[in-house]
Amino acid sequence: METEKIISELEFKAVRSSGAGGQNVNKVSSKVVLSFDLKNSQALSEEEKALLETKLFSRLTSEQILILNCDEDRSQLKNKAIVIKRFLDIITAGLVVPKIRKATKVPKSVIRKRIKDKMNLSEIKKSRRKPDY
Template identity: 45%
Template sequence: MNEEVLFKELDYKAVRSSGPGGQHANKTSTKVELSFDVENSEGLSNEEKILIQKKLAARINKEGILKLTNEDSRSQHSNKEIVTRIFISEVRQALKKPRLRKKTRPTRASKIKRLKAKKQKSEIKANRKNPLK
């Protein structure tokens, strides 16, 4: 992953933020939408593109464009920084390879403990029954 190339491929769009805010919110475009074309990116290898498309499928539309938005701040500039940071962290997380699971077996003591607990439970239930039968 070449981050410098990725930063050049990002498209930003400022739109009006939703929710309350009075006169300021009605006349300023502080919400920032980030668009990134995953399929046509030159900063990613083919394997990385496949991984990102698989792991971030919920955020990628039918055209293969990854969309992220942010409207936390009242400042367009800080929202742009935040959404860029989120983008980088999401891509890094998607490209991170999961650790292989090491197979383990239960210890002898844990097996004995489990069997004792089962036996105790069955005795408790057996004592609930009517003794006349």
């Protein structure tokens, strides 16, 4: 994955933001909406696209477009930087392939210890019972 190539494929749109800014909110478009077309991306291989499609299924639109918003700051540039960082974090986390779990055999010593502990507990409980004459 090349970050520069992916960033060049991003589309940004500035929208009027809700939130902090007072009267400034009504005049300035500080909210940044990022959209990334996963299906038509040239920066990702087909395997990477398939992996991201399965991992980001709930975040993608029906046209395989990832949309992220940011209106945390009053500055459009800061919001753009925040949304790019968030996007890169999502993509890198989505491309991580989990390690395959290998089933291991339980050692015989562990089995012996468990049975010994069970017998010991059984003896303790037996000794607590009332003796039968």
